[in-house]
Amino acid sequence: MQPITLALAKGRPAKSTIALLEKTDVQFNDFHEDSRKLVFYNSDRSIKLLFVKAIDVPTYVEKGAADIGIVGKDNILESKADVYELLDLKIGKCKFAVAGKKNYTPEKGQLLTIATKYPAIAQKHFDKKGEAIEIVKLNGSVELAPLIGLADLIVDIVETGNTLKENGLTVLENIEPISTRLIVNKASFATKSTEVQQFISQLKSALEG
Numbered sequence: 001m002q003p004i005t006l007a008l009a010k011g012r013p014a015k016s017t018i019a020l021l022e023k024t025d026v027q028f029n030d031f032h033e034d035s036r037k038l039v040f041y042n043s044d045r046s047i048k049l050l051f052v053k054a055i056d057v058p059t060y061v062e063k064g065a066a067d068i069g070i071v072g073k074d075n076i077l078e079s080k081a082d083v084y085e086l087l088d089l090k091i092g093k094c095k096f097a098v099a100g101k102k103n104y105t106p107e108k109g110q111l112l113t114i115a116t117k118y119p120a121i122a123q124k125h126f127d128k129k130g131e132a133i134e135i136v137k138l139n140g141s142v143e144l145a146p147l148i149g150l151a152d153l154i155v156d157i158v159e160t161g162n163t164l165k166e167n168g169l170t171v172l173e174n175i176e177p178i179s180t181r182l183i184v185n186k187a188s189f190a191t192k193s194t195e196v197q198q199f200i201s202q203l204k205s206a207l208e209g
């Protein structure tokens with residue numbers, strides 16, 4: 001058996017992912033999501049875990065720095081990485097949506113300004129609809145943009161809807177559902193097929209059990 005490297009996204013879904021792994025034979029004994037350590041090993045050192053920023057996970061996997069990645073679909077879509085997506089872990093569930101002020105209606109022929117942390121996803125959504133937009137890239141608190149006239153609308157993650165509600169905004173259009181996914185490097189899928197398949201089947205059993 002060859003060792004495999006797993007890139008796990010920091011952030012909200014990390015705890016649930018580790019809890020899922022704990023239902024398999026894969027245990028990272030000294031792992032803690034608040035740890036400042038970035039590299040962990042399972043007990044027989046057959047799996048090396050890299051604990052990295054979510055948006056970087058698809059890059060680690062595409063470039064072969066990790067064989068497998070566990071990360072939100074939002075980051076997979078935004079990175080446009082060329083990887084295989086093989087399993088939905090059904091955790092970290094939320095969705096992408098276009099949101100804005102209630103009853104927002106643009107002027108005819110108006111070039112919409114969209115604030116978002118996810119420019120590639122926003123661009124793709126409006127390209128599909130054949131609508132030209134201008135993007136304002138923000139790194140957080142995106143809901144503020146329509147309130148202060150920085151943008152007409154936002155493209156962002158919605159989970160409970162509380163952030164929109166508390167800021168007087170509403171979902172105007174659903175884009176697509178998001179959850180945590182398992183991705184695999186294309187070369188590793190061929191060269192480490194046994195190890196990758198074994199890891200995936202363990203996770204599948206944990207998900208079903």
Ligand SMILES: Nc1ncnc2c1ncn2[C@@H]1O[C@H](COP(=O)(O)OP(=O)(O)OP(=O)(O)O)[C@@H](O)[C@H]1O
Pocket residue numbers: 010011012013053054055071072073074075092093094157158159160178179180
């Ligand atoms: N309400 C939510 N808001 C944002 N992300 C969510 C939410 N619910 C689930 N997720 C998932 O959690 C991931 C982000 O978690 P979190 O916001 O903790 O990350 P982060 O490390 O703070 O990210 P960033 O550095 O981009 O702010 C997303 O990639 C998404 O897949």
Ligand SMILES: O=P(O)(O)OC[C@H]1O[C@H](OP(=O)(O)OP(=O)(O)O)[C@H](O)[C@@H]1O
Pocket residue numbers: 139140141142143156157158159160161162163164
């Ligand atoms: O529908 P809700 O349950 O309210 O969750 C959605 C909110 O959570 C995320 O923000 P996050 O907390 O990551 O903060 P940020 O604005 O700094 O990105 C997301 O960008 C929304 O703002």
